[in-house]
Amino acid sequence: MNRFLKIALILVAVVVVLASAFYVRTMNWMGEFTTITRKFDGESCTRVQGVPGPEDVAIDRSRGIAYISAYDRRLASSDDPGASGVRGGIYVMDLTADAAGLFLRPITPLMPEAFRPHGISLFTAADGTRTLMAVNHPGGDDHTVEIFDLSDDDVLTHRRTVRDPLIMSPNDVAAVSPEAFYVTNDHDRPGQDGRTMAALFASPITTVVYHDGSASQVVADELALANGVAVSGDMSKVYVAELLARTLHIFDRDAATGELTLSDQVFLGTGVDNIDVAEDGALWIGAHPQLATFGEHAADPANLSPSQIVVVRQFEGGGGEASTAYLDDGSEISASSVGATFKNLLVIGAVFDPAVLVCDMGGDVAAPSAAAGQN
Numbered sequence: 001m002n003r004f005l006k007i008a009l010i011l012v013a014v015v016v017v018l019a020s021a022f023y024v025r026t027m028n029w030m031g032e033f034t035t036i037t038r039k040f041d042g043e044s045c046t047r048v049q050g051v052p053g054p055e056d057v058a059i060d061r062s063r064g065i066a067y068i069s070a071y072d073r074r075l076a077s078s079d080d081p082g083a084s085g086v087r088g089g090i091y092v093m094d095l096t097a098d099a100a101g102l103f104l105r106p107i108t109p110l111m112p113e114a115f116r117p118h119g120i121s122l123f124t125a126a127d128g129t130r131t132l133m134a135v136n137h138p139g140g141d142d143h144t145v146e147i148f149d150l151s152d153d154d155v156l157t158h159r160r161t162v163r164d165p166l167i168m169s170p171n172d173v174a175a176v177s178p179e180a181f182y183v184t185n186d187h188d189r190p191g192q193d194g195r196t197m198a199a200l201f202a203s204p205i206t207t208v209v210y211h212d213g214s215a216s217q218v219v220a221d222e223l224a225l226a227n228g229v230a231v232s233g234d235m236s237k238v239y240v241a242e243l244l245a246r247t248l249h250i251f252d253r254d255a256a257t258g259e260l261t262l263s264d265q266v267f268l269g270t271g272v273d274n275i276d277v278a279e280d281g282a283l284w285i286g287a288h289p290q291l292a293t294f295g296e297h298a299a300d301p302a303n304l305s306p307s308q309i310v311v312v313r314q315f316e317g318g319g320g321e322a323s324t325a326y327l328d329d330g331s332e333i334s335a336s337s338v339g340a341t342f343k344n345l346l347v348i349g350a351v352f353d354p355a356v357l358v359c360d361m362g363g364d365v366a367a368p369s370a371a372a373g374q375n
Contacts, residue, residue, distance in 0.1 A: 034289050036306045039327040042346065042361035047333065050091065050104035054349040054356050056172070056274050057340040058122040060130070064096040065154065066340065066347050068104060069117035069134055074301070074352060076116060084139065088116045090132070092154050093356070095342045102358055111158040112146060114138035119172030119228070119274065121181065122150070131178040132156060135170040143170050145183055145211070164216045166209045172274060174229045174238065179213030180258070182238055184226035208240055210258035219260040220251065228274035228338075232281065237263075239283060241272035248272060248285070248312060268322055270308055274338035274349075279366040283312040284325070286338040286349070294351075297335050301352065304330030309339035309348060326359065333357045341365040 052072040059066050071088025089108035094101075108115065118135035125131075130150040137143055145162040171186040188205040208220035208229065220226075224244035231238055231253070238260055240249040247267050251260035271288035278284055287308040288294045297305035309326040325346065326339065333356075338349040344364055348357040 036289065036327065036329045038329065039324055040359070041325065042359050044099075045332060045348075045357050045359040046099040046102060047355050047357055048093070048102045048104065049355045051089070052354045053088070053352055054091070054104075055337045055351050056117075056119045057276070057338050057347050057349045057356070058120050058132070059095070059276070059340050059342050059347070060122060060124070061279060061342055062124070064094065064342060066093040066095055066342070067091070067120060067122060067132060068093060068349060068356065069120045071116040074298070086116065087114070090117060090120070090134065090148075090156060093347075093358075095345055095347070095358070099358070099360075104356070107154050107156050109148065109156045109158050112136065112138065112144075112161060114142075115146070117146075118170065119184075121173045121175040123175035123178060125178060129178070131159075131175060133173045133175045133181055135173050135183065136161075143167060145170060145173055145181065147179070162211060164209070164211065166207075166216045166218060167211070169206075171227050172229045174231045176231055176235055176258075177213070181211055182219070182229050182231070182258075183209050183211065184223075184229045184240065185209065186225050186227060186243075204245075208238075208260065210260075212258055217258070219258060220249070220262070223249070227272060228285065230275040230277050230283070232277060233279075239275050239277070241275055241285060243271050243273065243288075244291075246270055246272060248275075248283070250314075266312060266320070266322065268310055268312075270310060272310070273336075276338065276340040278341045281314065282366070283314075284339045284341055284346070284365075285310045285312065286336045288335060288337075289327070294335055297330070297352065301334075305335040306330050307333050307336030307348065307350070309336060309346065325361070 051070045054068045054070040056069045068091045076086040091104040116137045120134045123131045132148045132150045134146045136146045147159045148156045169185045169187040171184045174182045185207045204222040204224045206223045206226040207218045210219045223242045227243040228241035238251045250264040252263045271291045273286040276284040289306045289308045294305045296303040311325050312322045314320040335351045337351045340347045346359040
């Protein structure tokens with residue numbers, strides 16, 4: 001064997017070893033070596049058939065009404081001739097009905113005409129008036145936040161569209177007034193260029209933006225795919241899910257300026273998505289425990305993706321605990337993106353599945369755990 005062939009073989013061997021190490025490392029942080037064993041401490045779950053992609057849920061707990069945003073993401077991103085015409089919608093579900101009476105009722109307004117809602121947020125003012133905000137992906141590189149007035153009989157009236165150069169790839173929104181909101185960007189550009197490589201390397205390139213009703217500013221950055229965002233009941237804290245880092249960030253909020261200061265971060269070891277703040281302040285988070293499998297599910301519905309709902313409870317004296325309220329291999333519902341609560345119910349939405357799951361948890365989900373009083 002000549003000298004040059006030996007060098008070439010050594011180089012090939014080095015490349016193979018490095019590629020193997022990179023593959024193992026990537027599959028590990030994507031959770032692909034995680035064993036999925038079903039876990040559910042409640043009593044039963046009802047699968048409510050509806051429309052594809054009920055990705056986010058916001059609940060009006062004073063009325064027992066769930067608002068659900070949905071659109072057919074697979075069709076919209078396909079080469080199908082009808083892809084450009086895909087229009088999503090907002091739906092309501094009366095959670096005070098019994099399991100047999102649960103259904104999704106469309107309340108989507110005529111405007112905006114191009115409407116593919118993603119994350120949503122419900123804000124109720126002191127006088128009882130309601131505002132619903134929705135991230136919208138009208139098509140191409142255009143991304144907006146739509147603001148609607150919501151009547152007592154659940155009629156949505158479009159009030160205005162917010163476009164801003166800083167809102168370049170929005171994922172979720174959290175309203176703090178009828179006009180102001182926080183929004184996460186899940187990438188650093190509106191198009192698809194570079195997104196795969198950014199995901200593979202878990203690049204910390206995404207941001208949280210605050211819009212005060214007239215102007216926007218970046219209030220958090222260097223996040224590896226900022227996803228769900230929510231605000232505490234007293235609006236003193238903002239919670240952000242960092243999907244690729246599998247971490248929850250907790251920020252203190254300056255109400256006057258909207259600026260955020262990181263106060264804590266919790267590694268949850270799963271691909272955190274949308275966040276629901278329960279009545280007791282606990283955070284219920286939809287999650288994807290196996291991110292590569294989620295990618296396969298996005299391409300083909302026959303490839304099931306595990307679903308997980310994580311609960312984070314914070315203690316008054318500091319610290320807290322995290323637990324799993326629901327875990328399934330995807331057979332019951334695939335690729336859970338949100339778990340929102342009302343009394344004894346947990347409503348689970350999904351990125352692609354044409355259904356939501358309504359689970360009876362066997363008791364008030366807002367009841368604190370035995371450890372919640374610890375310091």
